[in-house]
Amino acid sequence: QKEVEQNSGPLSVPEGAIASLNCTYSDRGSQSFFWYRQYSGKSPELIMSIYSNGDKEDGRFTAQLNKASQYVSLLIRDSQPSDSATYLCAVRNQAGTALIFGKGTTLSVSS
Amino acid sequence: KAGVTQTPRYLIKTRGQQVTLSCSPISGHRSVSWYQQTPGQGLQFLFEYFSETQRNKGNFPGRFSGRQFSNSRSEMNVSTLELGDSALYLCASSLRDRGGTEAFFGQGTRLTVV
Numbered sequence: 738q739k740e741v742e743q744n745s746g747p748l749s750v751p752e753g754a755i756a757s758l759n760c761t762y763s764d765r766g767s768q769s770f771f772w773y774r775q776y777s778g779k780s781p782e783l784i785m786s787i788y789s790n791g792d793k794e795d796g797r798f799t800a801q802l803n804k805a806s807q808y809v810s811l812l813i814r815d816s817q818p819s820d821s822a823t824y825l826c827a828v829r830n831q832a833g834t835a836l837i838f839g840k841g842t843t844l845s846v847s848s
Numbered sequence: 849k850a851g852v853t854q855t856p857r858y859l860i861k862t863r864g865q866q867v868t869l870s871c872s873p874i875s876g877h878r879s880v881s882w883y884q885q886t887p888g889q890g891l892q893f894l895f896e897y898f899s900e901t902q903r904n905k906g907n908f909p910g911r912f913s914g915r916q917f918s919n920s921r922s923e924m925n926v927s928t929l930e931l932g933d934s935a936l937y938l939c940a941s942s943l944r945d946r947g948g949t950e951a952f953f954g955q956g957t958r959l960t961v962v
Contacts, residue, residue: 771950836951
């Protein structure tokens, strides 16, 4: 099974700072990449998708993709305490028949 | 537009029993996938269905099975339950199974095996 790796954290940042979350994947043929946010006791919520190399911005969130390096990242600008959650990186396999998740990075934003 | 609906939300079963979980996808979505989430292992892929066909299966024993109906609703079954099967089982639906397809999760079924 192809793998997706994330630092488990916790990643602690002060309110207003930029949080940087990273992810690497092993399936070189993957074409679709996603970031989910999961609050404790809740199900994962899709926050970003990215398919092409480069940056994609949506509000305070920016996803970055580098297929050559097999690397995906998520930047959260102006971090808020409400951003405290586990962030899951997900990669769809080359065949498109499975979405593989990393184990997640726990983010803590202190006020 | 209604989201992904999973039933039941909570289940308590005894070792050796079997259990069936249900998932109704977002209207119009034809792909359903299932995941097991535990604190130690994270989100692990179980299987993915599209148009009633299993397209992929994760590394789980044969006790775990599933199916998809013509209306895209899906069920998964776990037979001969073990204590280690205690987990949050999540279902996600997608508009189609290939390419840049975003998956949306239901609230999950919390299974406890005693």
